[in-house]
Amino acid sequence: MAQVKDESFLEVRNVHRSFWSGGGRVDVLRGIDMSVPSGALTMLRGRSGSGKTTLLNLLGGLDRPSAGEVLFKNRALHQWSDRQLTVIRRQEIGYIFQSYALLPLLTAWENVELSLRMAGTSRTQWKERVARCLELVGLTKRMHHRPSELSGGEQQRVAIAKAMAHRPHLLLADEPTAELDSQMAAHIIAIFRDIVEAEGIAICMTTHDSTLWGAADVVYQMVDGRIVTQ
Numbered sequence: 001m002a003q004v005k006d007e008s009f010l011e012v013r014n015v016h017r018s019f020w021s022g023g024g025r026v027d028v029l030r031g032i033d034m035s036v037p038s039g040a041l042t043m044l045r046g047r048s049g050s051g052k053t054t055l056l057n058l059l060g061g062l063d064r065p066s067a068g069e070v071l072f073k074n075r076a077l078h079q080w081s082d083r084q085l086t087v088i089r090r091q092e093i094g095y096i097f098q099s100y101a102l103l104p105l106l107t108a109w110e111n112v113e114l115s116l117r118m119a120g121t122s123r124t125q126w127k128e129r130v131a132r133c134l135e136l137v138g139l140t141k142r143m144h145h146r147p148s149e150l151s152g153g154e155q156q157r158v159a160i161a162k163a164m165a166h167r168p169h170l171l172l173a174d175e176p177t178a179e180l181d182s183q184m185a186a187h188i189i190a191i192f193r194d195i196v197e198a199e200g201i202a203i204c205m206t207t208h209d210s211t212l213w214g215a216a217d218v219v220y221q222m223v224d225g226r227i228v229t230q
Protein backbone atom coordinates (compact mmCIF):
# COMPACT_ATOMS: atom_id res chain seq x y z
CA MET A 1 0.00 0.00 0.00
CA ALA A 2 1.78 3.19 -1.14
CA GLN A 3 1.27 5.87 1.47
CA VAL A 4 2.25 9.44 2.13
CA LYS A 5 3.75 9.41 5.61
CA ASP A 6 2.18 11.92 7.94
CA GLU A 7 4.76 13.30 10.38
CA SER A 8 2.10 14.88 12.57
CA PHE A 9 0.33 11.57 13.19
CA LEU A 10 1.89 11.23 16.63
CA GLU A 11 3.98 14.07 18.03
CA VAL A 12 5.84 14.54 21.27
CA ARG A 13 6.58 18.11 22.33
CA ASN A 14 9.01 18.91 25.12
CA VAL A 15 7.79 16.02 27.24
CA HIS A 16 9.03 15.52 30.76
CA ARG A 17 8.11 12.67 33.08
CA SER A 18 9.21 12.52 36.69
CA PHE A 19 8.42 10.06 39.45
CA TRP A 20 8.64 10.41 43.22
CA SER A 21 10.61 7.55 44.57
CA GLY A 22 12.37 6.98 47.88
CA GLY A 23 11.56 10.51 49.01
CA GLY A 24 13.17 12.13 45.95
CA ARG A 25 12.19 13.13 42.45
CA VAL A 26 13.50 11.06 39.57
CA ASP A 27 13.48 12.90 36.23
CA VAL A 28 13.14 10.03 33.77
CA LEU A 29 12.23 11.96 30.59
CA ARG A 30 13.89 15.36 30.31
CA GLY A 31 12.52 17.22 27.33
CA ILE A 32 11.62 14.81 24.53
CA ASP A 33 10.75 16.08 21.04
CA MET A 34 10.01 13.50 18.40
CA SER A 35 7.39 12.29 15.96
CA VAL A 36 6.17 8.87 14.94
CA PRO A 37 5.14 9.04 11.27
CA SER A 38 2.07 7.17 10.06
CA GLY A 39 2.60 3.99 8.07
CA ALA A 40 6.24 3.55 9.09
CA LEU A 41 8.37 1.46 11.45
CA THR A 42 9.95 3.58 14.18
CA MET A 43 12.43 2.23 16.73
CA LEU A 44 13.49 3.68 20.07
CA ARG A 45 16.94 2.47 20.99
CA GLY A 46 18.90 3.07 24.14
CA ARG A 47 20.44 1.43 27.17
CA SER A 48 18.45 -0.08 29.98
CA GLY A 49 17.07 2.74 32.12
CA SER A 50 17.27 5.40 29.39
CA GLY A 51 13.48 5.89 29.46
CA LYS A 52 12.23 3.93 26.44
CA THR A 53 9.37 2.17 28.20
CA THR A 54 8.34 5.36 29.98
CA LEU A 55 8.14 7.14 26.62
CA LEU A 56 6.26 4.28 24.95
CA ASN A 57 3.66 4.33 27.74
CA LEU A 58 3.11 8.03 27.10
CA LEU A 59 2.78 7.48 23.34
CA GLY A 60 0.02 4.95 23.97
CA GLY A 61 -1.90 7.04 26.47
CA LEU A 62 -1.14 4.57 29.26
CA ASP A 63 0.52 7.36 31.27
CA ARG A 64 0.50 11.17 31.26
CA PRO A 65 3.49 13.52 30.98
CA SER A 66 4.54 15.66 33.95
CA ALA A 67 5.02 18.49 31.42
CA GLY A 68 4.78 18.87 27.65
CA GLU A 69 2.35 17.32 25.20
CA VAL A 70 1.74 14.12 23.30
CA LEU A 71 -0.43 14.81 20.26
CA PHE A 72 -2.21 11.93 18.55
CA LYS A 73 -3.72 13.05 15.24
CA ASN A 74 -3.19 16.69 16.19
CA ARG A 75 -4.95 16.46 19.52
CA ALA A 76 -3.17 16.37 22.89
CA LEU A 77 -3.85 13.12 24.70
CA HIS A 78 -4.37 14.97 27.98
CA GLN A 79 -7.36 16.77 26.41
CA TRP A 80 -9.21 13.49 26.01
CA SER A 81 -11.38 12.36 28.91
CA ASP A 82 -10.60 9.01 30.54
CA ARG A 83 -13.57 7.57 28.71
CA GLN A 84 -12.37 8.86 25.32
CA LEU A 85 -8.85 7.61 26.04
CA THR A 86 -10.22 4.16 26.76
CA VAL A 87 -11.98 4.17 23.39
CA ILE A 88 -8.81 5.32 21.60
CA ARG A 89 -6.71 2.71 23.36
CA ARG A 90 -9.17 -0.03 22.48
CA GLN A 91 -9.90 0.97 18.88
CA GLU A 92 -6.95 2.90 17.48
CA ILE A 93 -3.92 1.52 19.28
CA GLY A 94 -2.55 -2.01 19.65
CA TYR A 95 -0.04 -3.06 22.29
CA ILE A 96 2.56 -5.81 22.16
CA PHE A 97 4.52 -6.64 25.29
CA GLN A 98 7.68 -8.58 25.96
CA SER A 99 5.65 -11.24 27.76
CA TYR A 100 3.06 -12.04 25.09
CA ALA A 101 -0.05 -11.39 27.25
CA LEU A 102 -2.19 -14.15 25.77
CA LEU A 103 -5.09 -15.81 27.55
CA PRO A 104 -3.84 -19.32 28.34
CA LEU A 105 -7.13 -21.18 27.98
CA LEU A 106 -7.94 -19.76 24.56
CA THR A 107 -6.53 -21.03 21.27
CA ALA A 108 -4.52 -18.77 18.95
CA TRP A 109 -7.69 -18.20 16.92
CA GLU A 110 -9.78 -17.36 19.99
CA ASN A 111 -7.13 -15.01 21.36
CA VAL A 112 -7.15 -13.00 18.14
CA GLU A 113 -10.93 -13.08 17.90
CA LEU A 114 -11.19 -11.70 21.43
CA SER A 115 -9.52 -8.45 20.43
CA LEU A 116 -12.12 -7.96 17.67
CA ARG A 117 -14.87 -8.54 20.20
CA MET A 118 -13.26 -6.02 22.60
CA ALA A 119 -12.93 -3.40 19.84
CA GLY A 120 -16.58 -3.79 18.86
CA THR A 121 -15.82 -5.07 15.35
CA SER A 122 -18.89 -6.49 13.64
CA ARG A 123 -19.13 -10.26 14.20
CA THR A 124 -19.58 -10.83 10.46
CA GLN A 125 -15.98 -9.70 9.90
CA TRP A 126 -14.34 -11.86 12.55
CA LYS A 127 -13.67 -15.03 10.59
CA GLU A 128 -12.02 -13.37 7.63
CA ARG A 129 -10.00 -10.96 9.75
CA VAL A 130 -8.70 -13.57 12.22
CA ALA A 131 -7.68 -15.82 9.31
CA ARG A 132 -5.91 -12.92 7.59
CA CYS A 133 -3.98 -11.89 10.72
CA LEU A 134 -2.87 -15.42 11.55
CA GLU A 135 -1.76 -15.82 7.94
CA LEU A 136 0.24 -12.58 8.09
CA VAL A 137 2.21 -13.90 11.07
CA GLY A 138 2.58 -17.35 9.48
CA LEU A 139 0.52 -19.28 12.01
CA THR A 140 -2.37 -20.64 9.97
CA LYS A 141 -1.31 -24.19 10.81
CA ARG A 142 -1.22 -23.49 14.54
CA MET A 143 -4.55 -21.69 14.83
CA HIS A 144 -6.13 -24.25 17.15
CA HIS A 145 -3.20 -24.45 19.54
CA ARG A 146 -3.22 -22.92 23.01
CA PRO A 147 -0.29 -20.70 24.10
CA SER A 148 1.27 -23.50 26.19
CA GLU A 149 1.46 -25.62 23.01
CA LEU A 150 3.38 -22.92 21.13
CA SER A 151 7.03 -21.81 21.20
CA GLY A 152 7.96 -18.36 22.50
CA GLY A 153 8.30 -17.02 18.97
CA GLU A 154 4.93 -18.47 17.97
CA GLN A 155 3.29 -16.97 21.05
CA GLN A 156 4.72 -13.59 20.20
CA ARG A 157 3.35 -13.93 16.67
CA VAL A 158 -0.12 -14.68 18.06
CA ALA A 159 0.27 -11.59 20.27
CA ILE A 160 1.09 -9.54 17.16
CA ALA A 161 -1.94 -10.92 15.28
CA LYS A 162 -4.06 -10.11 18.32
CA ALA A 163 -2.72 -6.57 18.63
CA MET A 164 -3.33 -5.72 14.95
CA ALA A 165 -6.60 -7.55 14.34
CA HIS A 166 -8.86 -4.58 15.01
CA ARG A 167 -6.91 -2.47 12.48
CA PRO A 168 -5.38 0.04 14.88
CA HIS A 169 -3.59 3.02 13.36
CA LEU A 170 -0.70 2.57 15.76
CA LEU A 171 1.00 -0.52 17.16
CA LEU A 172 3.29 -0.10 20.16
CA ALA A 173 5.73 -2.84 21.08
CA ASP A 174 7.99 -2.82 24.14
CA GLU A 175 11.08 -4.99 23.55
CA PRO A 176 9.01 -7.48 21.52
CA THR A 177 12.05 -9.61 20.67
CA ALA A 178 13.79 -9.59 24.05
CA GLU A 179 12.88 -13.18 24.90
CA LEU A 180 13.64 -14.58 21.44
CA ASP A 181 16.74 -15.88 19.67
CA SER A 182 18.26 -13.75 16.93
CA GLN A 183 16.67 -15.69 14.07
CA MET A 184 13.16 -15.37 15.52
CA ALA A 185 13.83 -11.71 16.37
CA ALA A 186 14.64 -11.03 12.70
CA HIS A 187 11.49 -12.93 11.69
CA ILE A 188 9.34 -10.77 14.00
CA ILE A 189 10.81 -7.61 12.47
CA ALA A 190 10.12 -8.94 8.95
CA ILE A 191 6.49 -9.45 10.05
CA PHE A 192 6.41 -5.87 11.35
CA ARG A 193 7.61 -4.64 7.96
CA ASP A 194 4.87 -6.67 6.25
CA ILE A 195 2.25 -5.15 8.58
CA VAL A 196 3.50 -1.62 7.89
CA GLU A 197 3.49 -2.18 4.12
CA ALA A 198 0.34 -4.29 3.75
CA GLU A 199 -1.90 -2.68 6.36
CA GLY A 200 -0.48 0.85 6.58
CA ILE A 201 -0.23 0.58 10.37
CA ALA A 202 2.45 2.67 12.13
CA ILE A 203 4.61 0.63 14.47
CA CYS A 204 6.77 2.09 17.23
CA MET A 205 8.92 -0.35 19.19
CA THR A 206 11.74 -0.27 21.68
CA THR A 207 14.82 -2.39 21.27
CA HIS A 208 18.44 -2.42 22.33
CA ASP A 209 19.29 -5.06 19.68
CA SER A 210 21.56 -3.30 17.18
CA THR A 211 21.03 -5.98 14.52
CA LEU A 212 17.40 -4.83 14.13
CA TRP A 213 17.84 -1.08 13.70
CA GLY A 214 18.54 -1.33 9.96
CA ALA A 215 14.96 -2.48 9.30
CA ALA A 216 13.45 0.72 10.73
CA ASP A 217 12.32 3.77 8.76
CA VAL A 218 13.17 6.00 11.72
CA VAL A 219 15.44 5.30 14.70
CA TYR A 220 15.63 7.51 17.80
CA GLN A 221 18.42 7.03 20.28
CA MET A 222 17.68 7.74 23.91
CA VAL A 223 20.30 8.59 26.52
CA ASP A 224 19.31 9.50 30.07
CA GLY A 225 15.82 10.64 29.20
CA ARG A 226 16.75 12.62 26.11
CA ILE A 227 16.86 11.90 22.40
CA VAL A 228 20.39 12.39 21.13
CA THR A 229 20.35 11.42 17.44
CA GLN A 230 17.89 10.47 14.76
Ligand SMILES: Nc1ncnc2c1ncn2[C@@H]1O[C@H](COP(=O)(O)OP(=O)(O)OP(=O)(O)O)[C@@H](O)[C@H]1O
Nearest residue numbers: 019020021026028047048049050051052053054055
Ligand atom coordinates in the same frame (compact mmCIF):
# COMPACT_ATOMS: atom_id res chain seq x y z
N1 LIG B 1 7.03 4.48 38.34
C1 LIG B 1 8.33 4.75 38.50
N2 LIG B 1 8.81 5.23 39.66
C2 LIG B 1 10.12 5.51 39.81
N3 LIG B 1 11.06 5.35 38.87
C3 LIG B 1 10.64 4.87 37.67
C4 LIG B 1 9.26 4.54 37.43
N4 LIG B 1 9.16 4.09 36.16
C5 LIG B 1 10.40 4.12 35.64
N5 LIG B 1 11.29 4.58 36.54
C6 LIG B 1 12.74 4.74 36.35
O1 LIG B 1 12.93 5.40 35.12
C7 LIG B 1 14.11 4.89 34.48
C8 LIG B 1 13.77 4.54 33.05
O2 LIG B 1 12.90 3.40 33.04
P1 LIG B 1 12.36 2.77 31.68
O3 LIG B 1 11.68 1.49 32.05
O4 LIG B 1 11.59 3.77 30.94
O5 LIG B 1 13.73 2.48 30.92
P2 LIG B 1 14.02 1.58 29.63
O6 LIG B 1 14.92 2.37 28.76
O7 LIG B 1 12.75 1.09 29.06
O8 LIG B 1 14.80 0.37 30.27
P3 LIG B 1 14.79 -1.21 29.89
O9 LIG B 1 15.47 -1.31 28.56
O10 LIG B 1 15.57 -1.83 31.01
O11 LIG B 1 13.36 -1.63 29.87
C9 LIG B 1 14.62 3.75 35.32
O12 LIG B 1 15.71 4.19 36.09
C10 LIG B 1 13.45 3.41 36.19
O13 LIG B 1 13.87 2.92 37.46
